[in-house]
Amino acid sequence: MESGPRRLLAMRSITKDFPGARALDGVDLDLFEGEVVALMGENGAGKSTLMKILSGVWSSGSFGGDVVLGDAETSVTASFQDTRDAHAAGIAMIHQELALFPELTVAEHLVLDRLPAVIAWKPILEEAQRFLDGLGFDLRADALVKTLSIGSRQLVEIARALHRDARVIVFDEPTSALSEAEVGRLYGIIRRLKGEGRGILYITHRMDEVFELADRVLVLRDGRSVEGFARASRAELEPRIVRAMVGREIKDVYPARGHARTTVALEVQGLSMTRPGGRKRLHGVSFEVCAGEVLGIAGLLGSGRSEILETLFGYFHPDGPRGPGYLIEGSVKVGGIPLGIGRPVDSLRAGLAFLSEDRKGSGLMLGQSILSNLGLAALAKSGGSPASLSGSVDWIPKLRIKCVNPMQSVSELSGGNQQKVVLAKWLETRPSVLFLDEPTRGVDIGAKAEIYQWIRKLASEGLAIVLVSSELPELIGLSHRVLVLREGRISREIKADADTPAALQEQIMEAASL
Amino acid sequence: MNFSTRTFRSLIVVLGLAVLLHFMTGGTFTEARNLTNLTRQVAINGILAIGMTYVILIGGIDLSVGSVVALCGISAGLAQVSLGWGAMASVLAAVVTGLCVGAFNGWMITRYRIAPFIITLGMMVIARGAALIFSGGAAVAPTGDAFNELGQGYLAATPTLVLCGLLFAFLLMRVLRGNEPWSRRSLAILGGAALAGGAAHVFGSYNGLPYPVLLFALLAMGGAFVLERTRLGRFTLALGGNAEAAWLAGVPIRRLTLGIYAAMGMLSGLCGAILTARLNGALPTAGELFELDAVAAVVIGGTSLQGGSGSVSGSVLGAFLIGTLNNGMSLMAIPEFYQKVIKGVIIVLAVWIDTRQKAHVASPTK
Numbered sequence: 105m106e107s108g109p110r111r112l113l114a115m116r117s118i119t120k121d122f123p124g125a126r127a128l129d130g131v132d133l134d135l136f137e138g139e140v141v142a143l144m145g146e147n148g149a150g151k152s153t154l155m156k157i158l159s160g161v162w163s164s165g166s167f168g169g170d171v172v173l174g175d176a177e178t179s180v181t182a183s184f185q186d187t188r189d190a191h192a193a194g195i196a197m198i199h200q201e202l203a204l205f206p207e208l209t210v211a212e213h214l215v216l217d218r219l220p221a222v223i224a225w226k227p228i229l230e231e232a233q234r235f236l237d238g239l240g241f242d243l244r245a246d247a248l249v250k251t252l253s254i255g256s257r258q259l260v261e262i263a264r265a266l267h268r269d270a271r272v273i274v275f276d277e278p279t280s281a282l283s284e285a286e287v288g289r290l291y292g293i294i295r296r297l298k299g300e301g302r303g304i305l306y307i308t309h310r311m312d313e314v315f316e317l318a319d320r321v322l323v324l325r326d327g328r329s330v331e332g333f334a335r336a337s338r339a340e341l342e343p344r345i346v347r348a349m350v351g352r353e354i355k356d357v358y359p360a361r362g363h364a365r366t367t368v369a370l371e372v373q374g375l376s377m378t379r380p381g382g383r384k385r386l387h388g389v390s391f392e393v394c395a396g397e398v399l400g401i402a403g404l405l406g407s408g409r410s411e412i413l414e415t416l417f418g419y420f421h422p423d424g425p426r427g428p429g430y431l432i433e434g435s436v437k438v439g440g441i442p443l444g445i446g447r448p449v450d451s452l453r454a455g456l457a458f459l460s461e462d463r464k465g466s467g468l469m470l471g472q473s474i475l476s477n478l479g480l481a482a483l484a485k486s487g488g489s490p491a492s493l494s495g496s497v498d499w500i501p502k503l504r505i506k507c508v509n510p511m512q513s514v515s516e517l518s519g520g521n522q523q524k525v526v527l528a529k530w531l532e533t534r535p536s537v538l539f540l541d542e543p544t545r546g547v548d549i550g551a552k553a554e555i556y557q558w559i560r561k562l563a564s565e566g567l568a569i570v571l572v573s574s575e576l577p578e579l580i581g582l583s584h585r586v587l588v589l590r591e592g593r594i595s596r597e598i599k600a601d602a603d604t605p606a607a608l609q610e611q612i613m614e615a616a617s618l
Numbered sequence: 619m620n621f622s623t624r625t626f627r628s629l630i631v632v633l634g635l636a637v638l639l640h641f642m643t644g645g646t647f648t649e650a651r652n653l654t655n656l657t658r659q660v661a662i663n664g665i666l667a668i669g670m671t672y673v674i675l676i677g678g679i680d681l682s683v684g685s686v687v688a689l690c691g692i693s694a695g696l697a698q699v700s701l702g703w704g705a706m707a708s709v710l711a712a713v714v715t716g717l718c719v720g721a722f723n724g725w726m727i728t729r730y731r732i733a734p735f736i737i738t739l740g741m742m743v744i745a746r747g748a749a750l751i752f753s754g755g756a757a758v759a760p761t762g763d764a765f766n767e768l769g770q771g772y773l774a775a776t777p778t779l780v781l782c783g784l785l786f787a788f789l790l791m792r793v794l795r796g797n798e799p800w801s802r803r804s805l806a807i808l809g810g811a812a813l814a815g816g817a818a819h820v821f822g823s824y825n826g827l828p829y830p831v832l833l834f835a836l837l838a839m840g841g842a843f844v845l846e847r848t849r850l851g852r853f854t855l856a857l858g859g860n861a862e863a864a865w866l867a868g869v870p871i872r873r874l875t876l877g878i879y880a881a882m883g884m885l886s887g888l889c890g891a892i893l894t895a896r897l898n899g900a901l902p903t904a905g906e907l908f909e910l911d912a913v914a915a916v917v918i919g920g921t922s923l924q925g926g927s928g929s930v931s932g933s934v935l936g937a938f939l940i941g942t943l944n945n946g947m948s949l950m951a952i953p954e955f956y957q958k959v960i961k962g963v964i965i966v967l968a969v970w971i972d973t974r975q976k977a978h979v980a981s982p983t984k
């Protein structure tokens with residue numbers, strides 16, 4: 105590089121082995137002041153692992169190669185024992201799987217490692233609130249994290265790193281749970297950080313973000329750095345990046361829609377839901393979905409789009425983890441047969457399945473094997489014996505889940521592969537109506553295209569699908585119709601072939617925010 | 619999954635300890651009479667540990683166990699002494715009492731969301747008080763001979779031998795059908811043969827198999843089978859692994875929790891009856907600190923206190939480790955005060971070594 109920006113750090117021939125798998129194999133990376141480097145690659149390519157090495161999660165000595173801080177003259181080889189060492193060196197990472205404390209307030213998260221022995225709450229809360237307002241984050245400093253939506257939790261993580269005033273900030277798929285508006289705000293923040301001369305490493309699977317933000321792109325494949333790209337026009341660069349990532353071209357990300365049938369698979373009339381304490385979250389929502397149809401639900405974070413699915417599936421039943429106190433009204437028919445909203449197991453038996461948005465919180469038993477996770481819902485549905493579980497391993501090759509063997513713990517899988525495990529768990533129940541809440545969160549481009557193919561294939565076989573997604577292109581590309589939700593009410597219904605995708609996107613945004 | 623490394627390791631530790639004690643006690647430890655007594659002592663803690671494994675697997679705890687054992691013992695005692703019930707009916711009285719208490723714990727936890735630690739702590743005190751009230755603060759004795767058989771009787775030598783043979787055949791079948799490497803399998807078969815042979819020798823050459831040990835063995839096999847091979851067992855692990863995910867996947871988390879605490883109560887009741895039968899009468903002060911021994915056995919056996927991972931076989935071996943220690947130290951006439959300290963140290967040590975090994979496996983290989 106010319107004499108312009110100073111180098112902040114370099115990683116040299118990084119190698120990292122896990123039992124049964126080499127995650128990284130001689131990766132090099134440089135980061136300069138005021139630069140945004142996008143890290144891309146398929147699920148399991150090693151992106152998160154590389155960044156965990158940089159941020160001290162994997163201590164020095166547990167991997168091969170060097171992390172060098174500073175430019176050529178001032179360079180020192182770092183030997184981080186833990187993340188605190190990395191923080192001290194000005195490196196912070198915002199993890200893909202959020203690491204927050206549900207019972208602590210937002211303010212505490214900001215200052216946790218610096219809390220005084222005796223705490224005076226008022227100044228801490230005030231300082232935190234000022235800081236959050238300064239970032240333009242819509243968060244209350246005294247809110248308990250467990251009361252926040254996932255999107256807001258992600259903002260807490262970001263605020264936390266910024267509060268440490270890190271020189272190098274690693275974002276591991278930060279937007280996977282954010283709404284459009286929040287994403288826009290995040291871009292603004294990142295540009296500001298960049299302007300202040302900080303270095304940003306940004307892992308993402310979304311091309312839009314790469315072209316919005318990145319100065320350079322580094323592509324990893326199977327643990328090696330295969331290619332670096334400087335900024336160029338999207339039309340020219342995108343195919344090259346995709347090829348470097350997956351080793352082939354991907355056409356037709358959104359396969360053609362099949363014809364929806366006329367038999368109604370799911371009919372919802374006047375669905376309302378009131379939380380304990382009287383806050384009404386859904387106000388008389390009615391819709392129907394036909395066999396073979398994909399119905400999209402759009403809305404801002406907190407508009408109630410996930411709650412529709414959760415309510416219908418029985419998540420708020422008094423026996424559930426949230427306990428009694430939810431008031432649910434409305435009538436539901438599955439395949440013409442009335443279904444009293446009961447427990448999830450009743451919904452399962454009626455033919456529903458529900459992939460929830462919070463993979464870590466309500467999707468997976470992280471400490472347990474892929475096999476246990478895969479078979480659980482089918483086991484509950486069928487009432488059969490666990491011996492019949494072995495059939496579910498078929499999903500591993502079908503969805504191309506990258507793992508050592510079916511007994512491997514899910515916590516060791518990369519984020520995208522974890523998502524595939526959850527999807528497989530629900531497909532294994534052979535539902536007639538499938539609820540998908542952010543089904544491609546954290547999934548790479550190749551696998552995303554595969555999941556889209558699956559959605560199409562299942563729909564063409566007569567499955568009715570209700571899809572909630574904050575990625576509008578995905579929603580428009582897959583759905584036959586899109587319902588736009590605002591504050592717990594359906595504000596508009598849009599036919600997906602009524603206009604160009606860009607125009608539809610406009611309409612949805614307008615109907616959602618107003 | 620069938621015959622895990624950890625189980626194997628714990629088995630080696632227990633056997634190693636036995637050999638050590640054999641020499642340190644000049645052979646008294648391995649006499650058939652002593653080993654028979656040892657297994658009988660282990661049986662109660664072992665049975666409790668089986669239930670406690672499930673409780674801890676779902677992320678719970680039951681501190682009321684010891685008091686419930688006493689209360690149920692009093693139930694059985696009163697049934698015998700004051701009501702003149704038959705042996706079976708008296709045992710049933712104890713088990714039903716335990717069931718009620720356990721179900722009450724489970725109900726408070728699931729219905730009113732009281733933390734298991736709190737409600738069972740309360741129950742620990744309540745049940746102890748109830749035991750004192752119903753017994754009038756004194757021993758309820760003497761219980762009848764037929765009833766006492768439960769704690770003191772033996773299954774005769776011949777059926778015991780047949781049972782040991784069956785057990786070995788069962789183990790052989792499982793190992794042969796498993797898919798471990800042959801080196802491991804032959805070790806397991808050899809170990810199993812030694813164990814079954816040893817048991818046959820010990821029980822065959824003394825009075826036979828004590829009934830409490832028979833019950834313990836049956837319950838241990840049942841508990842392990844349920845955990846590994848049934849839906850209920852998989853649900854238990856799922857609930858402990860992630861309650862939200864389990865709920866959405868259709869696991870009846872409330873009923874399951876209630877059922878597990880109720881079962882823990884029933885097992886406590888059974889142990890109350892056994893203990894009473896062994897002592898010819900019920901004491902309201904019996905069972906003190908039983909809950910801690912059970913928790914210790916479970917934790918030594920490698921079940922995570924966070925829930926979600928663990929095994930019944932581990933807990934059984936944990937119970938044997940504690941029992942062997944107790945027995946060996948008594949034989950060596952180590953003063954009781956010192957025994958306590960040594961036992962505590964060894965429990966902590968065992969768990970520490972285990973977690974270290976687990977961390978080692980989980981950490982990178984580089």
Ligand SMILES: Nc1ncnc2c1ncn2[C@@H]1O[C@H](COP(=O)(O)OP(=O)(O)OP(=O)(O)O)[C@@H](O)[C@H]1O
Nearest residue numbers: 122127147148149150151152153516517518519520
């Ligand atoms: N703790 C671990 N133990 C064992 N294997 C691991 C562990 N963490 C990661 N791996 C393996 O290392 C490889 C790289 O994982 P990594 O999480 O870095 O992927 P990634 O590029 O971030 O993927 P994604 O886009 O899905 O998040 C994967 O094959 C994964 O299974």
Ligand SMILES: [Mg+2]
Nearest residue numbers: 152200518519
């Ligand atoms: Mg990752």
